[in-house]
Amino acid sequence: MTDYSNPLFRKLDRIPGAPNFVRYNFEDLAKTLKAYVGFAKGMPTISYAQGLIIVKDLVLGITGIDQAKIAARRMKDSPSRAAIIDFIDAFCDYAAERNYQATPSYSDFVTHFAIARDLFIPVKPTLIARESGQLKPIFVFGWKSVPLTIFQRRLLMTILEDAIFSLTDFEDSDAEIVFLPEADGVRSPEIWHRGDYELLSDGELRNQLEIFLAARSSAYPIIAEWLAKKKKPEAAIVDRHDDPAQIPLHLPMPGDRRG
Numbered sequence: 001m002t003d004y005s006n007p008l009f010r011k012l013d014r015i016p017g018a019p020n021f022v023r024y025n026f027e028d029l030a031k032t033l034k035a036y037v038g039f040a041k042g043m044p045t046i047s048y049a050q051g052l053i054i055v056k057d058l059v060l061g062i063t064g065i066d067q068a069k070i071a072a073r074r075m076k077d078s079p080s081r082a083a084i085i086d087f088i089d090a091f092c093d094y095a096a097e098r099n100y101q102a103t104p105s106y107s108d109f110v111t112h113f114a115i116a117r118d119l120f121i122p123v124k125p126t127l128i129a130r131e132s133g134q135l136k137p138i139f140v141f142g143w144k145s146v147p148l149t150i151f152q153r154r155l156l157m158t159i160l161e162d163a164i165f166s167l168t169d170f171e172d173s174d175a176e177i178v179f180l181p182e183a184d185g186v187r188s189p190e191i192w193h194r195g196d197y198e199l200l201s202d203g204e205l206r207n208q209l210e211i212f213l214a215a216r217s218s219a220y221p222i223i224a225e226w227l228a229k230k231k232k233p234e235a236a237i238v239d240r241h242d243d244p245a246q247i248p249l250h251l252p253m254p255g256d257r258r259g
Helices: 009-013 018-023 029-041 049-059 065-073 081-098 150-163 202-235
Strands: 103-105 111-116 119-123 127-131 134-140 176-179 190-193
Touching: 009 029, 009 202, 018 119, 018 150, 029 202, 049 065, 049 081, 049 127, 049 134, 065 081, 111 150, 111 202, 119 150, 150 202
Parallel strands: 134 176
Antiparallel strands: 103 127, 111 119, 127 134, 176 190
C-alpha cells in the first residue's frame, strides 16, 4: 500500500495560486506532469512577499519612492533581501513613470476559479485600487523572468476573466499586470492589460483542466516512489561500533508503518 502520509503531499493537495498554477500547465500531459512533480519536490529559495507589501503602499500613495527604497533596505538579512531590494528599485523606476493616482479598495480581496467540484485556484491580486473612478486589479510579480508560453499567458488571462471580471463590480475594469524581468543585469517593466491575449475557448480550457487533473493524480505515486527511494539509504545505516552481521536491517517500504 502506497504511503501518502508525508507532509510533502500537502503541496499537491493545495492548488497553487493562479500565476504559479499556469507555470505548471502545458498543453502536453507529460510536460505538465513533470512540471507539477518538480513543483512538489522544490521549495522556492526567494520570496517576494515582503516586497509586495512595499509595492502596495507605494501604489496607494501611503509611502513615496524614496521611502519604499529605504523600507526595502531596512529588511532583516535573509536569502530574499538582495532580490527584494533589486525588485523594489525596479518597481520604483516604473512607478515614477507610471505616476499612480490610486486609492485603496477591497483591502484583502481574493476570489477563486473552479477546476473541478470542491477544487479551486485562489486568485489574489497584489491589490485592488480605484483609479480615475474605476476599480482596477493590479498584479505585480517579482520574477526575474517571464517564463510563460503564449498558451500559459492565455490561460492566466482566461482564469482572471472568469474569476474577477465576471463579477459585477469588475465587468468594465481593466487589469494591470506588472512583470519586471531582468536582461543583462537590468530589470525592465513588461505590462499586460485585459484584452492583450486571446482567451482560451471553452473547449481549450476544459481540455487543459483535464490535463492538469490527470497530471496531478499521476504525481502522487511518483512522489511516493521518490520519497521511498530517499528513505532506503537512511534505513540501511548502522552503528559503526556494532557488528553489521548481527543487526537485522529493516528497509521500510511504502505503506510500512512500523517504527
